[in-house]
Amino acid sequence: MSGHSTFEPKHPALKWFESRLPLVGLLHSSFVSYPTPRNLNYWWTFGGILSLMLVCQIATGVVLVMHYTPHASMAFDSVEHIMRDVSYGWLLRYMHANGASMFFIAVYIHMFRGLYYGSYKAPREVLWILGCIIYLLMMATAFMGYVLPWGQMSFWGATVITNLFSAFPVVGPTIVEWLWGGFSVDNATLNRFFSLHYLLPFMIAGVVVLHVWALHVVGQNNPTGVEPKSDKDTVPFTPYATIKDGFGMVCFLIFFAWFLFYIPNYLGHADNYIPANPLVTPAHIVPEWYYLPFYAMLRAVPSKLGGVLTMFSAIIVLFFVPWLDTSKVRSGRYRPLFKQFFWIWIAVCIGLGWLGSKPAEGGYVIAGRILTVWYFAHFLIVLPLLGLFEKPKAVPASITEAVLGKNKGGAPASAGVSAPQTKG
Amino acid sequence: MSTTMSFRSFLLRPLAACALVIGIGFAPALAAEGAPHPPREDWSFAGPFGKYDRAQLQRGFQVFKEVCASCHSAHLLAFRNLAQPGGPEFSEAQAKAVAEGYQVQDGPNDAGDMFDRPGRLSDRWPSPFPNEQAARASNGGAYPPDFSTLAKARTYEVGFPGFLIDILLQYQEQGPDYIHALLNGYKDPPEGFSLPEGAHYNEFFPGHAIKMPQPISEGQVTYSDGSPETVEQYSHDVTAFMMWVAEPHLEARKRLGFQVMIFLIIFAGLLYFTKKKVWKSVEH
Structure with a gap:
């Protein structure tokens, strides 16, 4: 898709350099001349927003590390030292803590967009799987990051999550001791989590490079799900996508700034302002909001091992979506039934998130079970069957046709392809 | 401060009305959580332009020093903080005088002994x-x-949906509201409530049995600025002080936030029109 670079260096020094390492040409073909579908909507700006958030997290994190002390008896006070005594330390720390949540908001929107428009379908399976790997790494990174302030939720969250591994037969207890570096969550645990929390973001950055590379090989999907067929269907990345992404990013930053400057503790938990105390268990141990759906699934299953396996399967199943979805039509826009099931599934995810924040008792658990079953049924039953039984709407012949059709009559483009007509 | 309050009530009234209407359906679920909700107080530091009230922080400090500090520590609070901008803003001489009123252990000296000396900033x-x-x-x-x-x-x-509305209201004063309510929440236990030995009944404390006896009573602290010497006033003042101790850079945060918001909104506007111009000839 990206083709060869049209970049022609003019300056002799740049010519000399390009003939030895075509770096500027690579950047030019990736971010300037790269053809991007002309019909991308604002849901497509979240890739850029995520890159921005990754850079923001790494930049603030690197500075925070200069002032933070990873020791069980000093970590809490060193975070407070950042909040009180370091110049703009409060800004760095709140930016990093809220930035993690913003990162997840953006990644969820990005994933939902991919699921809606069928961006995982051939030839984008590897692109999708790399994205799933990034998501897994993000979860691990964020979990270990939340442990570092060594507040009550840090400590007890770490205790609950690491204890999950004890569910595995035979090797479980050994794995848990190995994770802890001892016989309970303690200084050794904090130290290794700190080390990994610093390492994993750079691994994320590495997989992001692969993700972008894969994207530039297969090209971007678009709201119609129809591959670009001629030059008319695409526009150069710069200025078209750059300016649109830029506007999307700044709007997202306004949303971010609202939390960062005005309600910086809204997304956190008050208990984490109490220093970690192994002798006092908080009334409700609740993970960060972005784990809540998985936490609800964990507690929906009566057996510990079953719960752990269910929780991990909920993410593993995402890796197989390209093959579970049997539909020939890529975009949800032309799939009337899929569209409905998609929004039901979104509601199920939000419902699971809400249940994850509730105590595991009574009706909450029953609701959690129903929604967990639905979550998996969506992937394992609905997606495979829909492809066989659903009658998709007519798909436009090309992106250009879809765009011009929309702007002329406001009605969806219908001409061109002999796809089966739908009723209603 | 008046801007803050008018902004808040501007947002609050219609939204609170909505919350009330929707909230009725959820009332049993909320009641099941136990203690009643602390009433939402008017704090000078709430809202996008919130600032601490210097006089209130100074009075709150007096309550803390004369009452709370005999049992509660505040080990991250330094004497120098008392004179820093955005806080009670005592003069440096006043903060020094407060520090010198305390004996602090230092050392070891050249002889290897620990010794006491007057506090420093x-x-x-x-x-x-x-x-x-x-x-x-x-x-x-x-x-x-x-x-x-x-x-x-x-x-x-x-609870739902209030927690979503709170994003728009920028409500971040759960802590102060709870502490204020707690300080005013001492009551006689209701019929049939078995209070454990050495505990006191408090309407807002989770489980209602709190070990701390009612910490402050009317007239206990003498204010020099003529403010009422009531539990209501004391609890407001000391809660505001506690909020400052917990969040000493709140004013700087909100000030910078406003500047950043203005910049971002203007920047977004410019980008929007640039984007429109760039895409003008391309139907999409």
Whole structure:
């Protein structure tokens, strides 16, 4: 898709350099001349927003590390030292803590967009799987990051999550001791989590490079799900996508700034302002909001091992979506039934998130079970069957046709392809 | 301050009305959580232009020093903080005088001995007990929590849909509201409530049995600025002070936030029109 670079260096020094390492040409073909579908909507700006958030997290994190002390008896006070005594330390720390949540908001929107428009379908399976790997790494990174302030939720969250591994037969207890570096969550645990929390973001950055590379090989999907067929269907990345992404990013930053400057503790938990105390268990141990759906699934299953396996399967199943979805039509826009099931599934995810924040008792658990079953049924039953039984709407012949059709009559483009007509 | 309040009430009225209407359906679920919701107080530091009230922080400090500090520590509070911008803003001489009123252990000296000396601005607030065990021993087994982050470490569950509306209202005062309610929440236990030995009944404390006796009573602290010497006033003042101790850079944060918001909104507007111009000839 990206083709060869049209970049022609003019300056002799740049010519000399390009003939030895075509770096500027690579950047030019990736971010300037790269053809991007002309019909991308604002849901497509979240890739850029995520890159921005990754850079923001790494930049603030690197500075925070200069002032933070990873020791069980000093970590809490060193975070407070950042909040009180370091110049703009409060800004760095709140930016990093809220930035993690913003990162997840953006990644969820990005994933939902991919699921809606069928961006995982051939030839984008590897692109999708790399994205799933990034998501897994993000979860691990964020979990270990939340442990570092060594507040009550840090400590007890770490205790609950690491204890999950004890569910595995035979090797479980050994794995848990190995994770802890001892016989309970303690200084050794904090130290290794700190080390990994610093390492994993750079691994994320590495997989992001692969993700972008894969994207530039297969090209971007678009709201119609129809591959670009001629030059008319695409526009150069710069200025078209750059300016649109830029506007999307700044709007997202306004949303971010609202939390960062005005309600910086809204997304956190008050208990984490109490220093970690192994002798006092908080009334409700609740993970960060972005784990809540998985936490609800964990507690929906009566057996510990079953719960752990269910929780991990909920993410593993995402890796197989390209093959579970049997539909020939890529975009949800032309799939009337899929569209409905998609929004039901979104509601199920939000419902699971809400249940994850509730105590595991009574009706909450029953609701959690129903929604967990639905979550998996969506992937394992609905997606495979829909492809066989659903009658998709007519798909436009090309992106250009879809765009011009929309702007002329406001009605969806219908001409061109002999796809089966739908009723209603 | 008036801008803050008018902005809040501008948002509050219609939204609160909505919350009330929708909230009726959820009332049983909320009641099941236990303690009643603390009433939402008017805090000068709430809202996008919130600032601490200097006089209130100074009065709050007086309450803390004369009453709370005999049991509660605030080990992250330094004497120098009392004179820093965005806080009670005592003069440096006043803060120094406060520090010198305390004996702080220092050392070892050249002879290898620890010694006591008057406090300095750089010293942290001396804790009333040498360790947690000593604090528990003197307080019937309960540990009076440290004040350093306490105002941010307390909350109550708002419930659906209020927690979403709170994003728009920028409500971030759960801690102060809870602490204020707690200080005013001492009551006689209702019929049939079995109060454990050495505990006191408090309407807002989770489980209602709190070890701390009613900490302050009318007229206990003498204000020099003529403010009413009531529990209501004391609790407001000391809660505001606790919020400042927990969040000393709140004013700087909100000030910078406003500047950043203005910049981002203008920048977004410019980008939007640039984007429109760039895409003008391309139907999409």
